Amino acid sequence: MSLLQELLATKRVLLADGATGTNLFAAGLTAGDPPELWNFDYPEAITGLLASFVEAGADVILTNTFGANRDRLKLHDAQDRVFDVNKRAAELACDVAHAAGRPVVVAGSVGPTGELFEPLGSLTHASAVEAFVEQAEGLKAGGADVFWIETMSAREEMHAAAEGAIAAGMPYTVTASFDTAGRTMMGLTPAELPTLFADLAERPVAIGANCGVGAPDLLYALVQMTEAAASSGAAVIGKSNCGIPEVHGEHVHYSGTPELMAEYARLAMDAGTRIIGGCCGTTAEHLSAMRRAIDEHAPRARPDRATIESRVGPLTNPPSERAPRERRGRRSSRSEARAS
Secondary structure: OOHHHHHHHHOOOEEEOOOOHHHHHHOOOOOOOOHHHHHHHOHHHHHHHHHHHHHOOOOEEEOOOOOOOHHHHHHHOOHHHHHHHHHHHHHHHHHHHHOOOOOOEEEEEEOOOOOOEOOOOOEOHHHHHHHHHHHHHHHHHOOOOEEEEEEEOOHHHHHHHHHHHHHOOOOEEEEEOOOEOOEOOOOOOOOOHHHOOOOOOOOOOEEEEEEOOOHHHHHHHHHHHHHHHOOOOOEEEEEEOOOOEEEEOOEEEEOOOHHHHHHHHHHHHHOOOOEEEEOOOOOHHHHHHHHHHHHHOOOOOOOOHHHHHHHHOOOOOOOOOOHHHHHHHHHHHHHHHHHO
16 A cells, blocks of 8 residues: 555545645746756755645645656657656655655656647557656656656546556556636546546546646536545545736746635535645645645535635636537427428
């Protein structure tokens, strides 16, 4: 049993960490530079960020490996360093976790390859699985506890990443970004995600949503997903962006306050989410407020859309709930007209 599974068996809710990329930009990372190479160039920045998350109360910290696959690293002529980059990142995170004085899960962050699958692109299923196995082997060698697949959009890529984790002998989790009117960019709905891995030898430890277009939209996705996941046995993860990005010159600021993120954490708990964290824009200050909210929260009724919007604001890109029924109605009318 992985440490993540052990903690899920003994704790009501786990707090996952905050943002990697946006916090590294604040520390000096510039646009176009690969954050993954900071594991070698500026390791103290990586361990310092992770330590701030642990000090804020995080039970789960993610490695600095979101883009550490061969397809993304080749953009920086580092495609031959996949194993070493992932191993190094996991080692840095493990150093922070071991110094915590309490159990802290090191999750190996795994983002999309950035390539499209055939026939839209050149990526094949076999090559995708191979790329994810390569990343998993590096993370495993560095001591990562779980293969944390995140910010996914395509069914095929989530499945390939899961197969890569299984082939490398790692437990895995999967979160998708529901940023397109309640679906992923490639059309997957929150309710579909729990069923996506039913044909695999090993099921995910947890599934969920991350990133996206703000806390209200992500919470609404979680409500739909927790209902669908009730019979799957998988815990549900919610890792929301910290509000909405606002561009000020060359700086991107996220509008979410610690108070907003604390209320998001409470609503996520009420929706049945077991692992709650922050994505883009989330700092250690936000996490501290979320930790207090989780520890002090008294359960409330399961939220609906109206409750979510009244407490954390309106959905930014809500699902198109009426249009499908209208289209079905028009088709039915035309069929009836033809039949008569």
